[in-house]
Amino acid sequence: MPSLGADMTEGTVLEWLVKPGDRVRRGDRIAVVDTVKAAIDVESFEEGEVESLLVEPGATVPVGAPMAVLRAPGAVSPQRPVVRPAPRPSPVARHREKVREQDDERVARQRSDGGWVRATPLARRRADELGLHIGSLHGSGPEGAVVAADVVVQPRVAEQVKAPDRRSAMQAATAALMARSSREIPHYYLQDSIDLGPAAAWLAEHNAGQAVEERLVMSALLLAAVAQAASHHTDFNGFMGEGGYEPAPRVDLGVAVSLRQGGLVVAALRDAERMSVVEVMQATKGVAERARGGRLRSSELSVPTITVSNLGDRGVDVVHGVIYPPQVALVGFGRVSDRPLVVAHEVVARPSVIVTLAADHRVSDGHRGSLLLADIEELLQNPEAL
Amino acid sequence: MNVTEARAAVFAALFDIAPEVDGGSVGDDRDLRRAADLDSLDFLRLVESVARATGVDIPESDYSEVRTVGAMAHYLASHSGPDGSLANSGLIDERSWQR
Numbered sequence: 422m423p424s425l426g427a428d429m430t431e432g433t434v435l436e437w438l439v440k441p442g443d444r445v446r447r448g449d450r451i452a453v454v455d456t457v458k459a460a461i462d463v464e465s466f467e468e469g470e471v472e473s474l475l476v477e478p479g480a481t482v483p484v485g486a487p488m489a490v491l492r493a494p495g496a497v498s499p500q501r502p503v504v505r506p507a508p509r510p511s512p513v514a515r516h517r518e519k520v521r522e523q524d525d526e527r528v529a530r531q532r533s534d535g536g537w538v539r540a541t542p543l544a545r546r547r548a549d550e551l552g553l554h555i556g557s558l559h560g561s562g563p564e565g566a567v568v569a570a571d572v573v574v575q576p577r578v579a580e581q582v583k584a585p586d587r588r589s590a591m592q593a594a595t596a597a598l599m600a601r602s603s604r605e606i607p608h609y610y611l612q613d614s615i616d617l618g619p620a621a622a623w624l625a626e627h628n629a630g631q632a633v634e635e636r637l638v639m640s641a642l643l644l645a646a647v648a649q650a651a652s653h654h655t656d657f658n659g660f661m662g663e664g665g666y667e668p669a670p671r672v673d674l675g676v677a678v679s680l681r682q683g684g685l686v687v688a689a690l691r692d693a694e695r696m697s698v699v700e701v702m703q704a705t706k707g708v709a710e711r712a713r714g715g716r717l718r719s720s721e722l723s724v725p726t727i728t729v730s731n732l733g734d735r736g737v738d739v740v741h742g743v744i745y746p747p748q749v750a751l752v753g754f755g756r757v758s759d760r761p762l763v764v765a766h767e768v769v770a771r772p773s774v775i776v777t778l779a780a781d782h783r784v785s786d787g788h789r790g791s792l793l794l795a796d797i798e799e800l801l802q803n804p805e806a807l
Numbered sequence: 808m809n810v811t812e813a814r815a816a817v818f819a820a821l822f823d824i825a826p827e828v829d830g831g832s833v834g835d836d837r838d839l840r841r842a843a844d845l846d847s848l849d850f851l852r853l854v855e856s857v858a859r860a861t862g863v864d865i866p867e868s869d870y871s872e873v874r875t876v877g878a879m880a881h882y883l884a885s886h887s888g889p890d891g892s893l894a895n896s897g898l899i900d901e902r903s904w905q906r
Contacts, residue, residue, distance in 0.1 A: 625867060625868070628866075628867045629866065629867065629868065632864070633851070633854055633855045633858050633864050633865075634855060636851060636867065638847040638848060638851060639847070640847060640848070681825060681826075681827055681844075682827065705848065706848060706851075706852075709848050710852075733847075734840075734845075734846035734847050735846075
């Protein structure tokens with residue numbers, strides 16, 4: 422069960438999209454998982470053949486628990502690797518470790534209460550990993566022993582898949598995250614006005630020669646500029662954990678998508694600093710559509726390394742944002758509109774935007790923050806190079 | 808395509824993007840983006856959707872002429888041929904028409 426948000430502790434499998442015997446490749450959708458916020462398409466981290474599914478539809482497992490067993494291509498059972506999420510930056514992984522340790526403790530306590538149960542070592546290990554009490558499983562092996570195939574997480578009858586009140590659950594999750602941000606992160610704020618004359622001219626020219634599907638919006642340029650700038654400023658792109666700050670090796674850009682029925686989902690554009698403006702545009706379009714349809718992909722819900730809040734279309738000049746822990750920075754954009762600017766000693770009307778940076782003062786300071794904003798500004802003066 | 812058909816196409820496309828918006832509250836003369844809370848991506852989707860449905864591609868330079876549902880309907884009607892076919896604005900892409 423992958424971590425699909427910094428505050429996620431468990432997920433419910435709604436539907437399997439593969440069955441034993443199917444071949445999967447990295448990135449193939451294998452299951453639909455329900456979290457407090459939305460139904461997510463989980464993508465496979467590994468390649469291989471599906472050997473067994475460990476969680477039944479309707480059942481809930483903690484983040485980190487194995488969901489299925491894949492046989493690696495060319496590998497022979499029985500010692501098959503269990504599917505685990507790809508390694509994550511340590512602060513997030515440490516949080517998940519803590520959740521799993523708590524589950525292990527609970528299982529250990531149950532065991533000491535129950536009697537001796539016939540079960541194979543593999544079955545015991547699986548049950549441990551899934552947080553199941555071995556005594557509660559029906560054994561189909563010799564003399565009623567519990568074998569590995571019996572270790573499956575069943576939906577709890579008392580709590581059949583109830584349609585969660587998504588909106589209030591999402592509000593509660595956001596509230597908790599924002600309160601934590603306010604409590605834990607010493608924020609400082611910087612602001613800068615950026616001349617978007619060159620960018621707007623480039624955009625108009627680009628769009629005039631294209632079919633409507635290929636059209637770009639200004640947001641795509643703004644996001645691309647932030648991703649590229651962030652890749653050169655390690656104090657703003659990474660995670661703060663109990664062990665301190667860890668810069669991330671790539672930029673997974675968080676994009677806040679407001680949902681029509683209310684609420685906010687932050688989707689991550691993975692490896693955004695490598696994307697061209699066109700790729701950023703396509704990714705943002707896809708994410709916005711999927712977020713609003715309630716069907717994001719697990720790769721889009723990984724924890725972003727830095728987030729952008731683009732409220733430009735809402736008609737505000739400036740955004741003073743709140744950082745999403747465990748991140749350490751948030752870049753805000755207000756409305757792109759014509760403003761009076763001085764160019765070559767004359768006052769002219771130019772499209773411009775006000776960019777803001779909210780950053781964690783434990784990791785960076787105003788001087789470094791101003792360098793980041795200066796980079797973003799400079800990148801936007803050369804849109805063709807983005 | 809006449810204005811009534813064009814208006815229907817606009818509302819259909821709008822409903823796809825903003826299903827909770829009530830056509831009555833948007834009306835003919837209110838700024839469409841404000842009334843339906845559309846951001847730039849939403850508006851682009853609307854233009855795409857309308858282009859697919861009517862064959863009329865609204866170029867960026869004409870966005871100021873389609874601020875309201877009424878204005879957009881009139882624009883679409885006047886840019887489509889009498890038999891509702893492909894318009895002659897010079898910027899139509901064959902691919903988008905065929906979709």
